[in-house]
Amino acid sequence: MSGFGIYVHWPYCAHVCPYCDFNVYRYRGHDHDLLLEAICADLRGHASRFGKREAGSLFLGGGTPSLLAGRDIERLVEAADDAFGLAADCEVTLEANPEDVVLFAEQASAGVTRFSIGVQALDDASLMALGRRHGVAAGVRAVEAAAATGKRVSFDLIYAREGHGVADWRRELIAAFSLPAEHVSLYQLTIEPDTAFARRAARGMLTPPDADASAALYEATQEVCDAAGFPAYEISNHARTSPARSRHNLLYWRSHDWLGIGPGAHGRVSDGVRRLATEAHARPRDYAGAVNAHGVGWLSDIELNGEEIADELLIMGLRTDEGVDLDRFAELRAKPVNPDAVAWLAEQGLLALDGARARLTARGRLLANKIAAELAS
Ligand SMILES: C[S@@+](CC[C@H](N)C(=O)[O-])C[C@H]1O[C@@H](n2cnc3c(N)ncnc32)[C@H](O)[C@@H]1O
Ligand code: SF4
Known part of the structure; x- marks a missing residue:
């Protein structure tokens, strides 16, 4: 598989959800052409800067x-x-959002090989609390319609919602595994700053589960998914088989290269000598203006130093069951890994070692960022 991919960000949504802090704008029925044209020109601009490379x-x-x-x-x-x-x-x-189900067949004919559907919950009251405009039946119908196109199907669920109990979540997961999908992404609700949920939480009108309750939900997730034959290959991602894993996300977790195209998109591109972190203008109009003026939609392109590349390799690699090569990490940052930290983490049952390759245990994954900081110390 090619270690190179392309991410294209389409920033419009029919409705902006109160928990979401992605770079999104409510779609007000305007013409898509201007942004589509800018994205196509940005792709050409990237190709002329970095050369043609086959994308997987x-x-x-x-x-x-x-x-x-x-x-x-x-x-x-x-x-x-x-x-x-x-x-x-x-x-x-x-x-794909469940509401767009009528377009799935034409989207599959247009070249889509994998649908990733935002089902979000298999409980109507929770969908309403999440501010979603669809119910469970529409989510299920969307997964079934995507599967009927013959393409790969994944769907997202958000757990650790307000009042979310372990027994309810187990029932939802069991229902999820009866749907025709070979991959699921299970995200713990994060209260992101500057969202409607953050404002509600600050006013005491929303109380998400505390750390212990979230940990219990995470543990139940691993147990039910393992029993259903959907083991985690990354903190939030579960696949029935190895080929069903998200190729694209594996590029991120393996620190390979990808282009970030479209408003607000981030990219990582190496040219043999340097590794660049690119970030595109967030607002569609600014993005299109930058593409017109400079050939690419970048707001910034920063060369990463060895330590920054090493830190990304560690943080991203530790999220997965593939783990991270500690020798490579040490080489990139030109400093050995602290052997006491490695030994202590292994002793605590948080880290497993296989030669130079370090992987987090299921318990360790709950503390991935803290463990990465310990190893980088
Ligand atoms: C970029 S969104 C796009 C999905 C699609 N627009 C939809 O809503 O169905 C990708 C996924 O991120 C997850 N997500 C977004 N905000 C989140 C939050 N605050 N906490 C946890 N998961 C979140 C949702 O599961 C969502 O499906
Ligand atoms: S969750 Fe999806 S539909 Fe809702 S605002 Fe975020 S990207 Fe848009």
């Missing part, structure tokens, strides 16, 4: 790219293919 993954994320009709998806897929060349087995993922 194209991820259409958002926001809600499933608002786009088949002909618009086709335009994006063709533009990525013309600029870079998509591998014959390229994974083309579309993040």
Whole structure:
């Protein structure tokens, strides 16, 4: 599989959810053409800066790219293919909202090979509390319709919602595994700053589960998923089989290269000598303006130093069951890993070692960021 991918951010949503802090804007029925054109030009601009490289993954994320009709998806897929060349087995993922189910068949014909659907909860009252505009039946219908296209299917659920008990979550997970999907992403609700949920929590009108209750929900998640044959291969991601793992996300977790195209998108691109962190202008109009003026939509492109590259390798690698090569980590930051920290973490049952490769245990994954900080000390 090619260690190179393309992320395209489509920032519009029919409705902005109160918990979400992604770079999103409410879609007000305007013409998509201006932004589509800017994204296609940005793809060409990236190709002329970095050269043509075959991509193993194209991820259409958002926001809600499933608002786009088949002909618009086709335009994006063709533009990525013309600029870079998509591998014959390229994974083309579309993040999709259940409300867009009527477009799934045309989106699949346009080149989508994997649907990632925002089901979010299998409980109507919880969907309402999350501010979603669809019920459980629509989420289930969307997963079934995506599966009927013959493409790969994943869906997202959010847990550790207000009042979310372990027994309810177990029932939801068991229902989830009866759906025709081979991959699920299970995210703990995060109260992100500057969201409606953060404002409600600050006023005492929303109380998410505390750390102990969240840990109990996480442990129940691992238990039910393991029993159902959906082990975690990353903190929040579970697949029935190895080929069902998200190729695109594996690029991030393995610190490979990807382009960040579209408003607010982040990229990591190496040119053999330097590794650049790129970030595009967040507002669609600024982004399109930058593409017109400079050929690419960047707000910034920063060269990462060895220590920064090493830290990303560690933090991202520790999230997965593949773990991280500590020799490579030490080489990149030109400093050995603290052997006492490694020994102590292993003794505590948080880290498992296989030669130079370190992996977090299920318990260790709960503390991934703290453990990364300990190893980097
Ligand atoms: C970028 S969103 C796009 C999904 C799609 N627009 C939808 O809503 O169905 C990707 C996923 O992030 C998750 N997510 C967004 N905000 C979150 C939060 N505050 N806490 C936990 N998960 C969140 C949701 O599960 C969502 O499906
Ligand atoms: S969760 Fe999805 S639909 Fe809701 S605002 Fe975020 S990206 Fe848009």
